[in-house]
Each structure stands twice: as C-alpha cells, then as structure tokens.
Amino acid sequence: MPDTTYLAATVAIAAAITFALRAAPFAVVNRLRSASTVTYLGRRLPSGIMIILVVYLLRDTHLTNPASGVIQLLPVAITAATYAWKRHMLLGMGAGTVTYALMLALTG
Amino acid sequence: MECQSQPTLSLARHPVPAPPARVELPFRRDLLAAARDVAGVCPGMFLLGVTFGLVVVHAGLAWWWTPLFSGLIFGGSLEFLLIAMAAAAAPLAAIALTSLLVQGRHLFYAVSFPLHQVSGRLRRTYAMFALIDEAYALTATRPAGELTSTRILAMQTLMHASWVGGGVAGALAGNSLPVHVPALDFAFTALFVVLAAEASLTGRRLADPLLALACALVAHVAAPGQMLLLAMGMYCALQLILRPCTDKRRHA
Numbered sequence: 001m002p003d004t005t006y007l008a009a010t011v012a013i014a015a016a017i018t019f020a021l022r023a024a025p026f027a028v029v030n031r032l033r034s035a036s037t038v039t040y041l042g043r044r045l046p047s048g049i050m051i052i053l054v055v056y057l058l059r060d061t062h063l064t065n066p067a068s069g070v071i072q073l074l075p076v077a078i079t080a081a082t083y084a085w086k087r088h089m090l091l092g093m094g095a096g097t098v099t100y101a102l103m104l105a106l107t108g
Numbered sequence: 109m110e111c112q113s114q115p116t117l118s119l120a121r122h123p124v125p126a127p128p129a130r131v132e133l134p135f136r137r138d139l140l141a142a143a144r145d146v147a148g149v150c151p152g153m154f155l156l157g158v159t160f161g162l163v164v165v166h167a168g169l170a171w172w173w174t175p176l177f178s179g180l181i182f183g184g185s186l187e188f189l190l191i192a193m194a195a196a197a198a199p200l201a202a203i204a205l206t207s208l209l210v211q212g213r214h215l216f217y218a219v220s221f222p223l224h225q226v227s228g229r230l231r232r233t234y235a236m237f238a239l240i241d242e243a244y245a246l247t248a249t250r251p252a253g254e255l256t257s258t259r260i261l262a263m264q265t266l267m268h269a270s271w272v273g274g275g276v277a278g279a280l281a282g283n284s285l286p287v288h289v290p291a292l293d294f295a296f297t298a299l300f301v302v303l304a305a306e307a308s309l310t311g312r313r314l315a316d317p318l319l320a321l322a323c324a325l326v327a328h329v330a331a332p333g334q335m336l337l338l339a340m341g342m343y344c345a346l347q348l349i350l351r352p353c354t355d356k357r358r359h360a
Contacts, residue, residue: 014183018214021208044316046213048347049307049320053304
C-alpha cells in the first residue's frame with residue numbers, strides 16, 4: 001500500500017496543477033484566443049489524448065493471446081459503437097461493461 | 109430585471125404574506141434552475157464516483173482518500189489514472205507530467221466559460237476550481253444572460269457534491285463488503301472509450317485518432333514504463349510537424 005506522505009504529495013501536486021490549468025487561462029484569455037498554435041493544438045489534442053489514454057488502460061492486454069485480446073477489445077468495440085449510435089454516455093458505458101461481464105462469465 | 113421586482117410588488121399589496129412556495133425569490137429560482145440543468149449529469153457522476161470509491165479501496169487505500177482526491181482535485185479522469193499510478197508507486201515527476209497532460213485541455217475552456225457572470229473573488233475562485241468538463245459543456249453553449257452567478261455556482265456545487273458523495277458511498281461500500289466486482293474495472297476503461305469516441309466524432313478527422321493509435325503502440329513497444337508521456341509527446345510533435353500539410357489541405 002502506498003504510504004501517506006507519497007499519497008498526500010500526489011493529491012497536492014495533482015490538485016495544484018489542475019487548478020492552475022483551469023484558472024491561469026482566464027488571465028490571458030484574449031491572447032489565448034488569437035494564438036493560432038494554441039487554437040490548432042486545442043483542436044488536435046482532445047481525440048488523440050483520449051485514444052492514447054484508452055491504449056494505456058488496455059496495455060495489459062496480450063494480443064498474442066486470442067482469449068485475452070477478445071475479452072478486452074470486444075467490450076471496447078461495443079462501447080464505442082453504442083456511443084456512436086446513441087450518443088449517450090451511460091448507455092455506451094453500460095453496454096460495454098455488461099459485455100465485459102458476460103465475457104468474464106463465459107470464459108470463466 | 110423588470111420581472112424580478114414583480115413578486116415584491118405583489119407581496120406589498122397583500123397584508124398576509126404568500127406561502128413560501130409561491131414566493132419566487134431569485135436565489136431559490138436560481139437553485140431550482142441549476143438543479144434542472146444538472147439533473148441529467150449528476151446521477152452519472154454519482155455512479156462513476158461510486159466506481160472511483162471502489163477502485164480506491166481495491167487499490168489498498170483507506171476510504172478517506174476518496175473525498176481528498178475527489179474533493180481537492182475534482183477531475184475524474186485524472187483521479188482514476190492517479191490511483192493506478194500510485195498503486196504502481198509511479199515517481200512524483202510522472203504524476204506531475206500526467207496531471208499536466210491530462211488536464212491540459214482545460215486551457216481552452218476559459219475562452220467560452222461565462223466567468224464574467226460570477227461575482228465575488230471567492231466565488232470566482234471556486235468557479236475556476238470546479239470548471240470540470242461537464243460544467244464547461246453545460247454553460248458554454250448557453251446565452252450568457254440566462255446564467256446568473258448563483259445558478260452557475262449551484263450547478264458546480266451540485267456536481268461536486270455528486271462526485272464526492274458517490275466516491276464516499278463507493279469507498280464505504282467497498283470497505284464493508286469485501287466483494288470484488290471485476291466487471292466494474294471495465295467501467296473506467298469504458299468512460300475513456302466513450303470520451304475518445306466523442307472527441308473523435310467531434311473532431312471529424314479520422315487521421316487524428318489513427319495517428320494517436322500509432323503513437324501509443326510505438327511508445328508501448330519502445331518504452332512501456334513511460335508509454336503515456338512518450339506517446340503524448342510524439343503525438344503533439346507530429347501534429348505540429350504535420351501542421352503545414354493539414355492547414356494546406358483545409359484551405360485547398
């Protein structure tokens with residue numbers, strides 16, 4: 001179990017950085033609007049960062065092991081497809097999680 | 109502003125005050141409006157909060173870390189990642205860089221969040237602190253005149269309470285019932301799949317997710333320990349390098 005000092009430092013660092021990133025732009029909001037590089041990256045980053053995070057979360061999946069690959073990737077596909085179809089977050093997450101539970105039950 | 113003075117006038121005309129339910133105080137009206145605004149979002153945040161509380165307890169942390177993470181950081185996606193990183197004893201520098209990269213998107217929220225509607229230094233500080241994705245989504249598209257200071261702050265407070273409340277409920281449940289629900293672990297992955305799908309659909313460019321996927325897989329093979337930072341760095345660098353091409357194509 002991680003020790004208290006380390007966890008307290010984790011919370012403090014993450015909280016400070018999060019607040020700074022939320023608050024600081026208001027001071028320079030007009031300059032930010034006209035900086036074309038910032039605007040450009042602002043459009044390009046969201047989808048890319050989210051895809052990278054998904055791959056990071058699936059990093060323990062072994063693609064060489066078909067069973068493990070299907071258990072992880074089929075629910076991901078179902079989640080994405082359900083969301084793209086209905087555009088409802090909880091529905092997409094629910095469909096994927098139920099699929100995952102079924103995969104676990106079927107493969108024992 | 110004309111309509112706000114209306115209830116006071118009608119009260120003055122009647123010797124007996126109207127029952128409280130019929131007095132449309134601006135504060136009460138704003139609270140009700142805020143509750144309606146967040147009604148579709150708060151149940152989902154509460155449920156994800158429960159999942160977060162369970163994840164915290166399953167990672168071996170005491171239950172009271174949940175309100176500290178959720179109350180002080182108030183950034184769901186980052187909090188889930190931090191628990192995974194903390195459980196693996198990731199270095200604090202990696203935690204700082206991950207916070208910076210995951211929360212970096214907030215830099216773009218200031219352009220359209222109606223902070224100018226919020227009065228008072230302390231309230232403005234809270235409004236900036238609680239500027240989560242959902243708060244941005246619910247306020248940025250509204251006509252500014254519709255949102256009062258009280259209404260914006262009440263929306264944010266309700267979402268904050270749902271997230272922290274769900275977290276505490278989940279952590280306490282996970283503590284008293286030592287039941288591990290493996291399927292729940294996937295709910296977090298599913299949240300990111302949904303966010304990735306939403307960002308990709310909004311972005312309307314298939315090249316971005318494909319480029320990110322390539323970066324992620326290369327980084328995973330090249331440096332499994334630093335996959336997140338390497339992949340995001342590569343993705344940013346490639347997007348900047350490719351910018352002349354993508355800009356040209358858009359203007360063509």
